[in-house]
Amino acid sequence: MRSRALVLAGTVALALSACGGQDDTTTAEAPSPSAAATGGFEAVLAEAKGQTVNWYMYGGDDRLNAYVNGYVKTELAKAGVTLNQVKITDTAEAVNKVLGEKAAGKDADGSVDLIWINGENFATLKQADAVECGYLEDLPSTENVDLTKPGIATDFGLETEGCEVPWQQATSALVYDSTALDDADVASVESLFAWAKDNPGKLTYAAPPDFNGSMAVRTFFFDTAGGTDQFLGEFDQAKYDAAAPKLFERLNAVEPSLWRGGKTYPAAQTEVETLFANGEVDAYLTYGSSGIAALVDKGTLPKTTRSAVFQDGNIGNYSFTTIPSNAAHKAGAKVLANLLLSPAAALENAGPDGAGFTSAIDIAKLPADQRAQYEALGASPYQVPAAELAANTLPEVVSDYVTQLEKDWKANVLQQ
C-alpha cells in the first residue's frame, strides 16, 4: 500500500563523508540572471509573504523529515513563508484529498498546497485536471535543470507540460549481505535468481503496487523482455502481451525459492527492509540505497551490507513537487518548490546533514565553486558511487505499462 508513486528514498552516494562546507546563501531569494523570470518571481515572492504552505509528502523517511523541518523550514522562513509538512504514507492520500475537495465544489482555497509526487499519482491528478500549470520557467532554480531531459520533460511517459517542478532523482540498486552473496550473484537478474534457488527463502520483494515492489517487477520484466527500448513511447498492448507471460512464468518458477516459499509477499517496502535488517532475507531491490550507509553506521544493518547495480542497468526516475489547481497558497508553494530545487538546498540534502538524496539539478550547469562542493562529497563502501548508479540508468516507461504490470502480477503471481 505504501507510497506507490513517490520515491521513497533517493540514491546517492554523494551523501556520506563530512567534507564540503555548508552553504548558507539564502536560496529562496536567490537572484536570477534572467530579468523576465526575476520579475515574475518577485511578484510571487511578495504574494507569498505571510503564507503557510501545507506540503503533503511521504513521511516515512526520518532523515528526510529532519531535513525538511530543519534546513528547508528555516530557509523558507527567511522568505516569510511558513512550512507545514503534512506526513502521509501514500501519495494517493493527498491526491484523494484534492479530488475529494474538488468533488465537493472547492475549486479554490483547498487544503493541499504542494505534493511530492510522480508517476501514476501525477497522471491521476492530471487526468482530473487538478494541477496548476505554466509557472515552471518563472522559478529561478530551473536555470540549473535540463528541462528537456526525457525523465524531466515526461514523468513515467506522461508529458509534464510545466505542471510539476522537478526535485530529486532516484535510481534503483540491489542491497545485499556480502556474507551470503558474492559479486557474481549480484551481476544480473539471472544470477540472482540462480542464487535464490540455491538459497531458498532468502530473497523477496514487496507486493506491487508498493512503489519499490513495482520497480522490482519492472526490473525483472525488462530483463526478461531484453531491455527497455522496445517499451519507450506510447503503451503498446501487442508488445506487452508478447513479453508479459514470459515474465510471470519466470517469476512463478522462482517463487518457491522466495521468502516463505513465495506463498505471500511483504505488503510494503518497510517490511522488506525489516526482513533484511533481521537477517530473514539477504538481498532486496530498492530506490533507497542512499540510506544504507547511515543505517550501517547506526548499527541497524550489518557491516557486511553492500549495494550493486545489475550489469544490464538499473531503473531510475525523477520525482517532482506539484501544486493542485485549488491550492490556497500557490505563491508560497512556488517559493517552496523553487527553494527545494536550489543548488544550496540540493547540496545540503546530499550532504551528511541531509537525507542523502540526489537533486534533479544538472551538476554540469552549476557554477564552478558549487560543482566543486558536490564533487568533494565522498562515497561509502556500503553504497554504489553516484557515478556508477547513474552510468547505466534505464528510463521509466509510461505508467500504463506500470499499472498493467501491477494488475497482472497480482492476478498471475500473487493470486496463483
Next chain:
Amino acid sequence: MITTRAARRRGLPQGLATLLLLAPALGVVLVLFGGGVVMGVLASLGYQPFLPGRDLSLDAYRGLLDDVEVRRSLVLTFRIALLSTLVSAVLAVGAALLLRGTRRGRRAALLVFQLNLPVPHLVGAAAMLLLLGQSGLVSRLLFAVGLVDAPAAAPVLTNDAVGWAIMAEYVWKEVPFIGVVVLAALSGGVSDLEDAARSLGAGAWSRFRFVVLPHITPAVVSTSIIVFAFTFGSYEVPLLLGQPFPATLPVVAYQAYSDTDLTARPRAMAIAVLITFLVVLVVLAYSVLTERVLRPAERRRVTGT
C-alpha cells in the same frame, strides 16, 4: 376525552423535548454517518464529478462476486471476525466469572484486566508484530531454548493465511471490553438469585446454566455484535498483520480506493457499501434475536415462570 387531550398536551412537548435533547447526537449520526453512506453509495455507482461524462451504473457491484479477490476476502473476513468474536466472548465470560469470585486483590486484578482498554488497536497490532513475527520475541525465545533451529523457522503467525496475529490482537483487545460489560451485568443482584437457587438445591452447573447465563446473555450478545461489526470493518490491524492476498475486505477496499486509476474508485466504494450492508444485516439479526428469543427468556426469569 378531555383527559386524553390533556395527556397528549402534556406528552407532546415532552416528546419534542426528548427529540430536541437527542438532536445534537442524532445530527452528528445523520449528517456525518448518513452523509458518508450516501456519498459512498453514489461513488459506488460511478458518481465522480471531477471525471465528467460518466453515467451512473451498477457495474461495480456486478463484477464484485465474480472477483476472486473479493470472494476469498469475504470468506477470510467473515472467518476472522466470527472466530475473534466467539473466542473473545468465551474468554471474557470466563474472566468475568473468575474476577467476580476474587476477594483479595480484586481491585488490582480488575485494573490489570482493563489495562489495555485505552490502548489503540494500531499499537496492539504493532505489539503483535514484535511478539509473534518471525523475528519477534516468541520466535527468538523458541530459538533460545532450542525448540527451533533458527528464529525464522518458528511457526508463521504474522502475515499468514489464517490470520493468527490478527485474531490474537482482536481477542487481546476485546476480551476486557466484553468482560467489563459482563461484570457490570453480574453485579446487578444475580448473587441473590443464585443463593435462592442454591437453597432450592441447584448445583453449580444448574446455577450457571439457568441463573447466571440468562442474566448475562443480553450483555454478551450485544457486546459480541459490536465486536463482530468492528472486527469485520477494521482496517489497520489486518493491514499490518495480514497478507496482501487474500486480504480482509476493508484492506481490499482501501487498495482499490488508493488505486491511481480513478475508474477503480467505484469498485472500492462498492466493497465499502458491501461491508456496511453485511454489518447492518448482522445488527438487524441481533435486534430480531433479542426481540424473539432473549426478551421472553428475560420475562420468564423476572416473572418466575
